[in-house]
Amino acid sequence: MHVQALLRRQAHESELAEELAAHVEFQAQKHIAQGMSAAEAYRKARIEFGSIEQTREECREIDRGRWIDAGIRNTRQCFRSLAKSPAFALISVLILSVGIGANVAVFSTVDALFLRPLPLPDPGRLVQIFSTDKQGHTGGLFSPALEVLSKSRAFQGTCGVATHYEAIEIQGSLQNMGLAAFSGGCFQTLGLAVQLGRGLTRDDDHIGAGRVAVITDSLWHSQFGGRSDVLGQSIRFGSDEFTIVGVTTRGFTGLLLGFPEPIMIPLLQQPDFLPDGSRRTTYYVNVLARLAPGISQKQALASIAAERKTILEQSVPRHFTAASRNEYLARSAGLSSASSGFDYFLRRRFAQPLYAVFGLCGAMLLMACINLSSLLLARGLRRQREISIRLALGAGRTHLIAILVLESIILVSLEPCWAFLLVWQRRARYSPAAGRSSAISTSISVLTSGLLHS
Amino acid sequence: MRKANIELLQGTLDLLILRTLATGPKHGWAVSERIQQISDDTLRVNQGSLYPALHRLEQQGWIKAEWGISELGRRARFYHLTPAGRKQLELETDQWSRFAQAIGKVLKMA
Numbered sequence: 180m181h182v183q184a185l186l187r188r189q190a191h192e193s194e195l196a197e198e199l200a201a202h203v204e205f206q207a208q209k210h211i212a213q214g215m216s217a218a219e220a221y222r223k224a225r226i227e228f229g230s231i232e233q234t235r236e237e238c239r240e241i242d243r244g245r246w247i248d249a250g251i252r253n254t255r256q257c258f259r260s261l262a263k264s265p266a267f268a269l270i271s272v273l274i275l276s277v278g279i280g281a282n283v284a285v286f287s288t289v290d291a292l293f294l295r296p297l298p299l300p301d302p303g304r305l306v307q308i309f310s311t312d313k314q315g316h317t318g319g320l321f322s323p324a325l326e327v328l329s330k331s332r333a334f335q336g337t338c339g340v341a342t343h344y345e346a347i348e349i350q351g352s353l354q355n356m357g358l359a360a361f362s363g364g365c366f367q368t369l370g371l372a373v374q375l376g377r378g379l380t381r382d383d384d385h386i387g388a389g390r391v392a393v394i395t396d397s398l399w400h401s402q403f404g405g406r407s408d409v410l411g412q413s414i415r416f417g418s419d420e421f422t423i424v425g426v427t428t429r430g431f432t433g434l435l436l437g438f439p440e441p442i443m444i445p446l447l448q449q450p451d452f453l454p455d456g457s458r459r460t461t462y463y464v465n466v467l468a469r470l471a472p473g474i475s476q477k478q479a480l481a482s483i484a485a486e487r488k489t490i491l492e493q494s495v496p497r498h499f500t501a502a503s504r505n506e507y508l509a510r511s512a513g514l515s516s517a518s519s520g521f522d523y524f525l526r527r528r529f530a531q532p533l534y535a536v537f538g539l540c541g542a543m544l545l546m547a548c549i550n551l552s553s554l555l556l557a558r559g560l561r562r563q564r565e566i567s568i569r570l571a572l573g574a575g576r577t578h579l580i581a582i583l584v585l586e587s588i589i590l591v592s593l594e595p596c597w598a599f600l601l602v603w604q605r606r607a608r609y610s611p612a613a614g615r616s617s618a619i620s621t622s623i624s625v626l627t628s629g630l631l632h633s
Numbered sequence: 634m635r636k637a638n639i640e641l642l643q644g645t646l647d648l649l650i651l652r653t654l655a656t657g658p659k660h661g662w663a664v665s666e667r668i669q670q671i672s673d674d675t676l677r678v679n680q681g682s683l684y685p686a687l688h689r690l691e692q693q694g695w696i697k698a699e700w701g702i703s704e705l706g707r708r709a710r711f712y713h714l715t716p717a718g719r720k721q722l723e724l725e726t727d728q729w730s731r732f733a734q735a736i737g738k739v740l741k742m743a
Contacts, residue, residue, distance in 0.1 A: 194700075194710070197708065197710075198660075198661065198684070198709070198710045199684065201660065201661075201662070201703070201707055201708065201709045201710070202660075202661050202662045202680065202684075204707060205660075205662035205663075205666075205703070205705070205707075205709075206662060208705060209666075227680065228680045228681075229679070229680055229681045230681065233681060234680070234681050234684050234685065237681075237684075237685040238684050238685055238688045241685055241688045241689050241692060242688055242692070244692070245692045
């Protein structure tokens with residue numbers, strides 16, 4: 180629209196210049212016909228004309244007035260005519276908002292689940308390595324597998340993550356929260372940066388090392404008010420106290436799809452004990468790795484398949500019974516892209532239904548459009564009288580079409596304004612700690628509100 | 634006798650343009666030429682006010698412009714009267730002749 184207006188103005192400007200130039204030329208031709216030399220004729224014609232620039236400015240002024248005037252008049256007329264049939268306007272806005280709202284809701288879920296990458300450098304090079312049992316259930320590996328994998332030339336670095344959902348005490352109040360236990364190489368492998376303090380290192384990942392934790396930006400803001408004295412404060416988890424040593428950069432809410440994990444601690448600092456009372460040293464973890472430069476996902480998968488036996492044999496825990504041991508060793512190993520994070524079940528569980536719903540919503544939008552167009556058609560028939568009166572009074576066809584199109588545009592643009600208000604109003608209810616999952620909840624609320632209003 | 638160039642009265646230019654165009658489409662220069670000729674050079678149209686007037690009349694919907702080729706083979710913008718313009722011409726002609734009559738009467742009788 181804007182570009183068109185600009186082009187039109189440019190075309191208009193050159194037309195004006197040409198019109199005035201033509202005048203001067205005609206006048207000059209007249210002088211030439213009376214026997215004047217060409218140069219003298221043009222000079223005289225120009226002098227007779229006076230200031231071309233001033234004339235041009237005056238014409239421009241008049242023509243500009245026409246566009247603006249017409250625009251304002253048309254818009255006012257459209258609003259008047261819409262106000263004259265408020266039921267029609269209301270129903271059209273509702274139909275459209277339900278159609279568009281549902282699509283936005285489903286699409287934002289699809290986006291959060293499948294499309295949006297982790298806020299980390301080069302997330303496309305991150306892969307998830309998993310084991311699959313005979314029944315086809317996928318799972319993680321035991322942490323000694325990380326050492327085997329890190330020796331592989333296919334990977335630049337590895338990261339094992341154990342996830343907890345536990346009661347955590349922050350500043351005297353207890354709350355359920357996601358907690359991720361990171362193996363020593365995680366921050367480096369992921370390229371996870373901190374905005375305050377430091378990240379977790381290999382030195383932290385030892386039994387006996389000081390208990391430290393890194394928190395996400397959203398937890399820092401929701402629980403500590405974004406104050407810089409957060410470093411050194413403690414978080415209690417189980418019987419142990421962890422000292423906060425860093426805050427990750429904004430946007431990172433955890434590696435797990437759909438669940439925020441605002442607290443990260445070293446893997447071996449988890450307060451777990453073996454049946455014999457000794458501290459546990461092997462943990463069941465989700466494994467992430469960064470592909471080495473020049474290695475494709477396919478090549479990496481081949482190397483995993485080749486090393487499957489070593490990986491499993493090196494990592495099976497010593498305290499396992501023979502039956503568990505055999506089951507673990509019989510697993511197959513696989514690899515998939517982890518550019519948008521770990522996935523336990525969300526993607527697998529919801530991919531099909533989600534796409535089905537997406538299709539349905541598309542169909543719904545189509546129906547909404549059909550409904551709306553038949554409404555518009557009916558309205559058009561009813562307005563035949565009005566239109567013929569306008570034509571009889573001398574309104575141009577282009578003018579009438581402009582008005583009808585403008586009316587539709589106003590109708591359509593009313594809808595997003597309304598939807599935006601709804602989303603805005605609901606957004607406040609979700610705490611900033613929620614992060615990635617809040618994107619999903621916000622859009623779901625759009626859907627529900629859309630459906631409620633239908 | 635010296636010919637006086639009469640400055641056009643406010644608003645009369647519009648009427649003259651409409652009347653000139655009533656005989657057929659013309660470009661701007663032809664309009665001013667015609668007015669000058671018919672009035673035996675008594676009325677001189679100021680070019681600086683001719684084009685703004687043309688554009689104003691076009692905006693009011695009384696005349697319409699289209700690009701065409703002049704008798705000299707040059708591209709020019711030709712103006713023609715619209716039905717609304719024809720009505721306006723009748724109205725203004727009527728108003729003008731009553732005005733002129735009234736002025737004439739006063740000048741003779743007073």
